[in-house]
Amino acid sequence: MSTTELKAPAATVRKLRSRTAASTRPSWSKAPSIPIRVSKAIAVIVLCLVILFPLLIVVSTSLSTAESLRQNGGFAIIPTSFSIEAYRQVLSGGVVSRAVVISLLVTIVGTAISLICTVLAAYALSRKGSLFQKPLLGLVLLTFLFTPGLIPVYLMVKQLGLLDTYWSLILPGAVSAFNIVIVRGFFQNIPQELIDSAKIDGASEWRTLWSIMLPLSKAVVAVVGLFYAVGYWNSFFNALIYLQDSSKWTLQLVLRSYVLQGAPLLTDTGTVVDTPTAAIQMAVIVIAMVPVLCAYPFVQRHMSAGVMTGAVKG
Structure with missing residues (x-):
């Protein structure tokens, strides 16, 4: 018997097995x-x-x-x-250019503060034996069920003297309980052996967080940072109720005023620009979209790993 005659039945068997396996698979696979x-x-x-x-x-x-x-x-x-007359008029030192600078500063400072608070809180809550770990974790989870209303938050901001300041746009929403839970779950998935080896080498908790936890958590930190940055950049409601001086308006308030309400666009000297209204409105919208579109490609490669954190256990 030749080798081809011996190989033919084997190939046939393999085909039959593959067909049988394919027929027994569930429909979604x-x-x-x-x-x-x-x-x-x-x-x-x-x-x-x-x-x-x-x-x-x-x-x-x-x-x-x-x-x-x-x-x-x-x-x-x-x-x-x-x-490009619309962009020239919008960015010629008027209301929109000032609002762009304000929004960028609020977004950068707010994102930095939010990330620092979130990472520190998540690390403390992820370590067994931390002081008041379970009661504090319970308080964080309780905010998912009970959230403060608008009036109590406004009164708190007023009592702290934050009205008509940029801190009123940052501090009331500086920390998200959902993001703390996400980062905490990522920290818990890091092998305990790495932390134990760092402690044996004499590393402190700060050193462990900075040298071990954060380098291994770039994906989740990048995604959470993007969520915070987009939230600060797109937020207009806090500015609407806390800011009384129109010179402190963020870009989203300017966008709401000029695009939705059709208010005239003024320069610093108080003159009204003569550029077509539709072009001005669309130019402001484009300027509001550009920072997010520029930031997303740098974080996109971390999106799947960061968003899926804690989705699969085992």
Whole structure:
């Protein structure tokens, strides 16, 4: 008997085994059929178009001239003539440019304070034997069920003398209980042997946190930092109720005033700009989107690892 005759039955057996295994698999573990793949591709394409089309209108309108906008009924999908006059007027030292600087400072300082408080609280609550660990953890978890109302928080901010200050935009929401739980779960998944070896070498708790825990937790810290930064950047309600001086407005309040309420855009000298209203509005929206769009690519590679923290145990 030749070797090909011996190999043929073996190949047939392997095919039969693979078919049997495929037939016994659950439906969710089988490879999708071609129609399902095509339908998924179409759904993804449609979803991308739904997201990108409004963005294209916003960017095109902000780069259009007054004549182009009049010809297209106030908005433009593809501008026939380009102009950066709207951005020049918006960023020429007026209200919007000042609001951009304020929002950037609030976001940077607030994110730094929130990350420091969250990491320290999560590390303390993740270590067994910490002082008042269980009562403090219970208080953190209790905030998921009972949250303070608007009036008590406002009265607390007023009593602390934070009204009409930038600290009122940072301190009331500096720490998120959800983020503490997420970072704490990540710290608990780090092998205890690493911490024990650091203690044997004489490392303090600060040294252990800085040299061991944080380098191993870059993914979750990056994702939590992104959540905090986006929250500070997009927040406008705290500024609306705590800030009384319009010169301290953040970009989101300016966006609400000029885009939703249609208020005129003024320069520092009090003059009204003559750029088309739609172009000004779209330019402010683009400026509000740029920081988040620039920050996301640097954190995107950590998103899956950070968001899935604690999702699978075992």
